[in-house]
Amino acid sequence: xxxxxIGAVKPARGRRPARLLRPLLGLxxxxxxxxxxxxxxxxxxxxxxxxxxxxxIFTTFADLAATGELQRHALVTLLRVLAGFGCGVALGTVxxxxxxxxxxxxxxxxxxxxxxxxxxSIAWVPLFILWFGIFEASKIILIAxxxxxxxxxxxxxxxxxxDRKIVEVGRVFRLSGSAMVWRILLPxxxxxYVIALRSGLGLGWMFVVAAEFMGASEGLGxxxxxxxxxxxxxxxxxxxxxxxxxxxxxxxxVASAAAPFLRWEDAFxxx
Amino acid sequence: MLVFDRVGKTYPNGVHALDGVxxxxxxxxxxxxxxxxxxxxxxLLRAASGLDVATAGRVVLDGTTITAPxxxxxxIFQEPRLLPWLRVADNVGFGLAHTSKxxxxxxxxxxxxxxxxxxxxxxxxxxxxxxxxxxxxxxxxLITRPSVLLLxxxxxxxxxxxxxxxxxxxxxxxxxxxxxxxxVTHDIEEALVLATRVVVMRAQPGRxxxxxxxxxxxxxxxxxxxxxxxxxxxxxxxDSTLINRRSLSQPLxxxxx
Numbered sequence: 001x002x003x004x005x006i007g008a009v010k011p012a013r014g015r016r017p018a019r020l021l022r023p024l025l026g027l028x029x030x031x032x033x034x035x036x037x038x039x040x041x042x043x044x045x046x047x048x049x050x051x052x053x054x055x056x057i058f059t060t061f062a063d064l065a066a067t068g069e070l071q072r073h074a075l076v077t078l079l080r081v082l083a084g085f086g087c088g089v090a091l092g093t094v095x096x097x098x099x100x101x102x103x104x105x106x107x108x109x110x111x112x113x114x115x116x117x118x119x120x121s122i123a124w125v126p127l128f129i130l131w132f133g134i135f136e137a138s139k140i141i142l143i144a145x146x147x148x149x150x151x152x153x154x155x156x157x158x159x160x161x162x163d164r165k166i167v168e169v170g171r172v173f174r175l176s177g178s179a180m181v182w183r184i185l186l187p188x189x190x191x192x193y194v195i196a197l198r199s200g201l202g203l204g205w206m207f208v209v210a211a212e213f214m215g216a217s218e219g220l221g222x223x224x225x226x227x228x229x230x231x232x233x234x235x236x237x238x239x240x241x242x243x244x245x246x247x248x249x250x251x252x253x254v255a256s257a258a259a260p261f262l263r264w265e266d267a268f269x270x271x
Numbered sequence: 272m273l274v275f276d277r278v279g280k281t282y283p284n285g286v287h288a289l290d291g292v293x294x295x296x297x298x299x300x301x302x303x304x305x306x307x308x309x310x311x312x313x314x315l316l317r318a319a320s321g322l323d324v325a326t327a328g329r330v331v332l333d334g335t336t337i338t339a340p341x342x343x344x345x346x347i348f349q350e351p352r353l354l355p356w357l358r359v360a361d362n363v364g365f366g367l368a369h370t371s372k373x374x375x376x377x378x379x380x381x382x383x384x385x386x387x388x389x390x391x392x393x394x395x396x397x398x399x400x401x402x403x404x405x406x407x408x409x410x411x412x413l414i415t416r417p418s419v420l421l422l423x424x425x426x427x428x429x430x431x432x433x434x435x436x437x438x439x440x441x442x443x444x445x446x447x448x449x450x451x452x453x454x455v456t457h458d459i460e461e462a463l464v465l466a467t468r469v470v471v472m473r474a475q476p477g478r479x480x481x482x483x484x485x486x487x488x489x490x491x492x493x494x495x496x497x498x499x500x501x502x503x504x505x506x507x508x509x510d511s512t513l514i515n516r517r518s519l520s521q522p523l524x525x526x527x528x
Binding site (some may be wrong): 184190 | 320322342350354355368
């Protein structure tokens with residue numbers, strides 16, 4: 001009896017700090033690499049000219065932020081992503097819902113859209129520049145195209161795979177078409193929709209870089225190109241860091257905005 | 272009065288699931304349909320629910336031919352089929368969309384109380400046991416006060432103890448408004464606990480093999496000699512459906528959904 005209780009208490013005592021520290025394990029490798037590189041440069045073993053050490057990157061980042069340059073470029077890029085994401089999500093959701101709900105529309109639309117999806121979206125760039133010019137329109141459209149496909153695919157797949165048994169419950173209670181959408185299909189597709197939005201957003205950030213490469217005078221993508229042309233690797237890395245922070249931040253916003261609607265989920269991860 | 276008038280069903284793939292089934296179910300009756308897999312008993316129930324349409328004959332409730340789900344007909348499936356994104360109370364009130372908020376809350380409270388789950392109102396369906404979930408499904412079906420309640424093997428996924436408990440519980444609920452119950456099962460004991468009449472079906476195509484009145488007083492004692500005698504009667508009828516043994520050597524189709 002006493003042996004068992006000792007055995008039961010001991011691991012519990014040792015487990016708690018371990019559990020708190022566990023997420024920090026992920027930091028070990030990057031921090032060690034960064035610190036190692038910093039030391040190598042400080043010791044004069046490398047000039048760190050092409051691969052700037054963390055301290056230089058940090059200084060560059062801070063300088064760009066102090067002058068307000070970073071914020072200006074980040075804001076421009078953010079607005080482009082939001083505009084493209086908004087358009088892509090709106091169109092992807094509508095097209096996905098239609099193609100998922102109606103078998104006829106699915107047969108009509110899906111083959112063409114799947115064909116278009118197979119084209120690497122960057123391949124559209126020259127055409128978009130010819131059609132929409134080199135200013136904002138072509139950039140936002142390119143981002144919207146990138147966002148459209150994962151959202152379309154996610155919504156269409158989710159609507160088509162809604163459990164027939166749940167739909168029958170709606171039928172037994174004689175729900176109208178719109179009530180069926182609002183009360184059954186929408187909540188049932190919500191988890192897949194959130195994933196589609198998040199992967200769409202990820203692609204939005206990917207395509208904004210491509211869009212800004214095709215000729216921009218501001219934006220984080222411009223900072224990248226500018227850093228390359230003027231030989232300022234620290235500026236490039238600083239812009240990359242800004243991309244990473246903004247990408248993570250916007251993804252977190254989408255995920256936490258959706259979380260209250262998904263509290264019911266009985267999934268592997270929510271245990 | 273719920274009338275099955277020569278109901279037949281042939282699926283698009285040519286399978287003849289039901290052939291000319293005629294039945295009349297009087298108000299206050301509990302009709303239990305028993306039969307093996309593929310005898311068309313679920314097909315018959317789905318035709319009555321309006322979810323599927325018979326390809327021959329018709330189902331008529333109080334003069335209205337059923338071609339689509341009807342507000343006076345409730346249906347309970349083998350699985351609870353609760354909506355996972357609604358808490359228990361909202362699942363129970365799902366069919367009360369056009370009722371005022373206060374009235375809806377009141378009726379949900381009463382319905383949950385009747386099935387003994389008042390303390391689970393704010394819980395997600397995933398947190399319920401199988402028996403509790405099925406009780407919520409029963410509350411959800413009864414809250415619209417249907418005059419006919421159809422049950423498609425409602426307790427077959429539950430353990431024996433929970434099953435017996437829910438059978439008694441269903442009878443208690445039925446006593447309150449005495450709606451017509453039509454229940455499909457493959458459990459003869461369940462049929463005899465619940466039924467005023469038992470319909471035995473046989474397969475290929477699904478037909479009525481016989482109808483038995485169950486003259487046992489309620490509450491029924493599952494261990495009484497009378498109960499055993501009724502069981503033998505049903506089993507004898509079952510045996511007669513198996514006389515044509517050739518049907519067993521043919522591939523068995525399972526029409527249950």
